[in-house]
Amino acid sequence: MSDATHDARTQILDGIRRSLRRGELAGEARNAVDARLAEPPRGPSVARARLPQAEKVALFCQWAEALNATVARVGAADVPGEVTAYLARNNLPATVAMAPSPLLEGYDWSSQKMLSIRRGRGEGSDQVSVTGAFAGIAETGTVVMASGPDHPVSLNLLPDTHVVVLREADIVGGYEDVWERLRARYGKSRMPRTVNTITGPSRTGDIEQAMELGAHGPRRMHILVVRD
């Protein structure tokens, strides 16, 4: 840390403490905020997502569709076929950029003779991407993507069409349940570089307050909800 940085830091922190009429937090006050960080209290819970798992899945699908995604509920064996069929239904090329993830490798893509797959990060020219999802949020029909070697963030953003494969078991009630899963997977207070929570396709209301889809990210989002 350079001296200038140190001075600026001290200046701001001292200014805050002067305004709050106290010194650095210590003693009980310090213990209280440490405890709050260690055991984060939850806010008021949202009743609509407190449901048995099957109804959570249904709520997820309902909100995702209401917020302009499309949803197909399929068995694991039908995942590759549904991807090909979706592309055909929408007159999209049978070429996809796919996340190099173990989850997706678990499906039998070799069954799709016409489908051309490139595994890796997203490129500006990609038309369609296929990725998994870390979780789904029933409360708002949101998919959650955790970045890593198996999930480049660019696949969520660059293609015109984003196909998401989400297992029913990964659908949870609200954000708080996602945080718990992230902590379980990455360790407490550790996060992957990027967590994207995405609700439907990209959109903008910047011209005359009218919603248009496909501003910078995908124009279409298709979610395959896979039965356990």
Next chain:
Amino acid sequence: MESTAHAFKENVGHALADPNLQDSLAKLKVGFSERRRQAAERLPEFEALRDRARDIKNHTLAHLDFYLEEFERKVIGLGGHVHWAPTAADARRIIAELCQSVNARTVAKSKSMVAEEIALNEHLEALGIAPIETDLGEYIIQLRNEPPSHIIAPAVHLTKDQVADTFLEHHAKLGFDKRLTERNDLVAEARYVLRQKFLDADVGLTGANFLVAETGSSMLVTNEGNADLSNTLPRMHIVLASIEKVIPTLEDAAVLLRVLARSATGQESSAYTTLNTGPKRPGDLDGPDQYHVVLLDNGRSSVLGTEMQEILRCIRCGACMNHCPVYGAVGGHAYGWVYPGPMGAVLTPQLVGVEEASNLPNASTFCGRCESVCPVRIPLPKLMRHWREREFEKHLTPKAVRQGLALWSFAARRPALYRRLTGIANRVLALFGRADGRYRALPLAGGWTRFRDFPAPQPGGTFHARWAKRKA
């Protein structure tokens, strides 16, 4: 940006005479408030969430130093960098030096009101670094060389036709020489033009809706996905955020997110909510090599512990301006600086000086609609009144107002004198107004009678005079 808040009254004149602006505002007044109302009704816990959101921000502000240090510790632990900027000039210098350190030619920017506050674009341009606004609304106004008129909908003052003209003027050289007429075509053209700029940018600069102390993450909420491209594709990601954006934990973020989107646009959720934590990790196929957070104070720390502290709870949703009848009449540019509407009327005097912005806290009827929709329950009318008190103490209140008030309060504190004066006023106004029941013009009341008739009193004396007679 240069403030024109001192010229508020002239700005208002222009705004009221601008038919395109008035069309846009007519739409805004109905659309935003109706969508917010419906979204709030769909969530029975909404009011409880607002209480909680207020409490979270109050708790954070009371421990701001602690949470900032905690946030910094986490960012550094993950290979990121934190820069502390006491002033706007410090933040500009830090960001410019970071850009220069990677020989940046272009910076892909995602809408940041703090960047507007510190006038970052002008600074970078002067150094030969091109800032490219990527939020569609910000991109449009950057092409038009205008400031934003709304904190979440920067081009809300423009019509589709104005956007079409702007795009034709600026995109023709890129081969787009047809004037577009449909909104979706305009969006598609901007997407195409900006996509290449994203891919070419050396630095991505974003703001932050929240900074999460627990994890050292910056959290960004957008609908377009531009912020995500800005923080994924370029080799350096700079987050510019003011110090009050820090919150303790992810659980707190969940509460704030639930009230933010609903208050702002009436959406259940914005399309993209993204947490960024540090630079690209080993094995990652994309993401920036460098991650920097610039923490800006710019006078905020001195607001803590004062009667104005509650404005630091603001999460920049824009609901106060969407529901403000004054904003609805004149739009955002009239306020003359970065932050318009009720939150701007409280924040702007703090940031540019009460002398410069003295009109803003006065241009309110205190109707209270802003407070009634604020997701973190900021008592905006009360804070505007505090500014009026400071203006009064500093003798900034206009002389005519002060003199009128002094005369009135002299009488109001002497009931017998007051009775005599109101008795005379009542008789005179009733006598001369008797024929019509009202006045079309009245001395000393030109502000009123320019636009409205002034009702004459009922004949027969004041209430108190008549009551005394009745009792006698």
Next chain:
Amino acid sequence: MSRSPSKPPARPRRVALFVTCLVDLFRPSVGFAAVKLLEEAGCTVEVPPLQVCCGQPAYNTGDRATTRAIAAQVIDTFEGYDAVVAPSGSCGGMLSHHYPGLFDDDPAMKARAENLAGRSHELISFLVDVLGVKEVGARYDGSVTYHDSCSGLRELGVKAQPRNLLGSVQGLELREMKTPEVCCGFGGTFCVKYPEISNAMVGEKSADISSTGADTLLAGDLGCLMNMAGKLQREGSAIRARHVAEVLAGMGDLPAIGEPERG
């Protein structure tokens, strides 16, 4: 046996009327309507003669010292009454919501201000919420639209009460505006400090009022009513403006605000 079905069984209350400056000077009939409604509901009404103003002009101009002096005067004047009632949400809200905060540095005065605040009410909500009045014995042949004045609505929660009582008025039809809760642009001194903005706001309000097709505009605050009536009349509208208390008290045949005496 009481003649009025709305008369509550409770003992008569000693109620002080806070007349308000505008009612005193411009439209005493609103004060008499308030007295009538309160007496019919079983109250004994007094009008403390030393009352002047609630202090809002000073308060909203930032002159805290004058506001405190006036508030202290009001607190003295209204000591000892069971209730203090104003035919205005704005003045009522000043007494019940803003006075205590003026004396944060003076515990004795703050206690007195809080005591007054606890006894202070806006007229219509006092009738309905405190006295339990459910109907009035009035008649008004016409269609009315009701504007929710800001302080009454947002500080005091006055919304359903006037509509409920208006529902009991014979011959009266209520037609709602699209946005009855949006400010009319009066705002006390605001309307003369920023006349162009105020005009834009009241212009929009008058369009909303007109689009209801109602022949009468009602509200619970005379300031707002004078603003809206003045705009409607300048536009040549035939819509008449009255204080809601006048209609509820059966005094709806008086010349409306800004109308000349007949005959």
